[in-house]
Amino acid sequence: MDGWKIRRSLSAIWRGLALSFVTLVGSITLFVLTVVSIALIPLGVGVLTTPALVAAVRKHANQRRLLAATWSDVRIAVPYRPFPPDVRGGITGQVERCTLLLKDPATWRDLQWLLIDMTVGSVIALLTFALNVYALEGFVLAAGLWRVFRNEPYWYGFVPVDSQLTGLAAAALGLVLLALGLRFASDLLRLHFLLARPLLAPTHGEALALRIERLTESRHDAVDTSAAELRRIERDLHDGAQARLVAMGMDLGTVEALIEKDPARAKALIGQARQSSAEALTELRDLVRGIHPPVLAERGLGDAVKALALRLPVPAEVSVELTGRAAAPVESAAYFAVSEALTNVVKHAGADRIWVDLSYGEGMLRIAVTDDGGGGAVIGKGSGLSGLERRLGTFDGILAVSSPAGGPTMVTMEIPCELS
Numbered sequence: 001m002d003g004w005k006i007r008r009s010l011s012a013i014w015r016g017l018a019l020s021f022v023t024l025v026g027s028i029t030l031f032v033l034t035v036v037s038i039a040l041i042p043l044g045v046g047v048l049t050t051p052a053l054v055a056a057v058r059k060h061a062n063q064r065r066l067l068a069a070t071w072s073d074v075r076i077a078v079p080y081r082p083f084p085p086d087v088r089g090g091i092t093g094q095v096e097r098c099t100l101l102l103k104d105p106a107t108w109r110d111l112q113w114l115l116i117d118m119t120v121g122s123v124i125a126l127l128t129f130a131l132n133v134y135a136l137e138g139f140v141l142a143a144g145l146w147r148v149f150r151n152e153p154y155w156y157g158f159v160p161v162d163s164q165l166t167g168l169a170a171a172a173l174g175l176v177l178l179a180l181g182l183r184f185a186s187d188l189l190r191l192h193f194l195l196a197r198p199l200l201a202p203t204h205g206e207a208l209a210l211r212i213e214r215l216t217e218s219r220h221d222a223v224d225t226s227a228a229e230l231r232r233i234e235r236d237l238h239d240g241a242q243a244r245l246v247a248m249g250m251d252l253g254t255v256e257a258l259i260e261k262d263p264a265r266a267k268a269l270i271g272q273a274r275q276s277s278a279e280a281l282t283e284l285r286d287l288v289r290g291i292h293p294p295v296l297a298e299r300g301l302g303d304a305v306k307a308l309a310l311r312l313p314v315p316a317e318v319s320v321e322l323t324g325r326a327a328a329p330v331e332s333a334a335y336f337a338v339s340e341a342l343t344n345v346v347k348h349a350g351a352d353r354i355w356v357d358l359s360y361g362e363g364m365l366r367i368a369v370t371d372d373g374g375g376g377a378v379i380g381k382g383s384g385l386s387g388l389e390r391r392l393g394t395f396d397g398i399l400a401v402s403s404p405a406g407g408p409t410m411v412t413m414e415i416p417c418e419l420s
Helices: 003-039 045-072 090-103 105-142 145-149 164-200 204-258 263-291 294-299 301-310 328-349 384-393
Strands: 154-156 159-161 316-321 354-361 364-371 398-402 409-416
Touching: 003 045, 003 105, 003 164, 045 090, 045 105, 045 164, 045 398, 105 154, 105 164, 154 164, 159 164, 204 263, 294 301, 294 328, 301 316, 301 328, 301 354, 328 354, 328 364, 328 384, 328 409, 384 398, 384 409
Parallel strands: 316 354
Antiparallel strands: 154 159, 354 364, 364 409, 398 409
16 A cells, blocks of 8 residues: 555544544434434423424534545535525424424434434444554564463454464454555445435435525526626726727827827827727727636636636646536636635635646536635635535536635535536
């Protein structure tokens, strides 16, 4: 195994240990409290406690979804139904919230997941750590611990250890177990998340309903965005190039009147008109570049993103692994999504370096924008990431953000498409 694989395996071992603790403590506690709270609903007490506990379970499940994506690249969609905007407050609102939560099938699947997580899930997570620790026991026995058991054999696996020779046999077995533990630690960690996916992910029907809802919302957003973009173009033309062309026409009219009476003044106005025409041409080029950059049309997404990175005030490294070109609308959406993500980094992250990775696989165009800034980025109402999510939603794309406090921040975008 090379150094990178060993580091990855060691990370998986400690992550498995942390997960086993979370599953044994967090999942068991939440499962017991939630089940007891639901049982107390007929007495009225559960109506007050169940919404808060279900919210805690969902937060716990969402944290596992985030870990699945960041640790093992296992994507698990969120299946929860949104609350209607008119849920009331007080006791009546609490009853209404409790009813809505209990009617959501995802609530009951979360409880099933907690049950699986604190049993099979915890065992798989612990195996990533325990297998390697058990392997080290063989070396300790060979180093001299076998003397403690010389009167009565100590069974290490299938090896009865009661002498130096059997201690060396235990060390050989430990070496095999250590090799297996390092080799399969990442696979066991991934298996833990794959075990959770069938219960934490939406069913086929729920996925279709969520997709229809998201596409409907993104269609409205696309219409609003197009209208706003048209208004911006109209305003830029009116206040910029159009105003300069009008001024240039007036200057040329004055030149026509002064060409014989005051040639020097006419010559100065011609120079001014020439400058106005150059400025108008520059503004028109900038406007066209904002609509669809020429480098994107001519050289594709990879070179367009590289050109974009060169204009940033922060050093940026771009890695491109694309075997072809996507459709023009997809390329345009991806380009402006990267542009928006980079703008967010420059404005808010306080980063010293940025990495952009573009790749394609399994029918998905994948883009990752990583920075070494302060972290803390979230997808929320009013944030730039929300607009980015809406832009991708128009193409049935998804956005994932990993941004712990202190950084680093990774914004991952995926757009389903085919390359030519």
